Amino acid sequence: MLATSLLNPHKWVEHHADYLYAYAISRINDEEQARDLVQEVFLAALERADKFEGKSTERTWLTAILKNKIVDVYRKRSSGLANIDAKVERQPDYDFFYEDGHWKEEYHPREIGIENADPLHTKEFNKVLQQCMQKLPALWLAVFTMKHMEDQPTTNICAELKVSDSNFWVIIHRTKLNLRACLQKTWI
Structure with missing residues (x-):
């Protein structure tokens, strides 16, 4: 058959x-x-x-x-996004951390309200997260989505999107910082 x-x-x-x-x-x-x-x-x-x-x-x-x-x-x-950094408001990484890499108290991640299993809160949080993700530059969104939603290996993502390994980790780091800042402004 x-x-x-x-x-x-x-x-x-x-x-x-x-x-x-x-x-x-x-x-x-x-x-x-x-x-x-x-x-x-x-x-x-x-x-x-x-x-x-x-x-x-x-x-x-x-x-x-x-x-x-x-x-x-x-x-x-x-493709063709040469100055993606200019599009995103962010503070330099050193503003968030002490020299030893630990969070400064005022920037330490706070609970954002998704620790409970209330479906209504989860739905609201997902909506806010989607809104925050829409504010990301296209390349950052692609890297973040492929890594954390698709669970694709880093090597595949780098090959598919033509980014270096070190650039990949910088993008992931900056994306997480931006998402965290956006969620803290709009969700908490």
């Missing part, structure tokens, strides 16, 4: 569109682009149906196609 006979393109929208849209929107923060990506996934899957081997579920296969399309969006957004 051919693996392509396991596919049911007539049911893709009904069975997978909402899942794929939620997956895309959580990673790119653009509703219109997320909808476009889901459509592109369905078109690409139809074009490549003969390459489906049946080693995974239909949803897993469609999600893998979507992941590749999201990486393409990250690449496109991050």
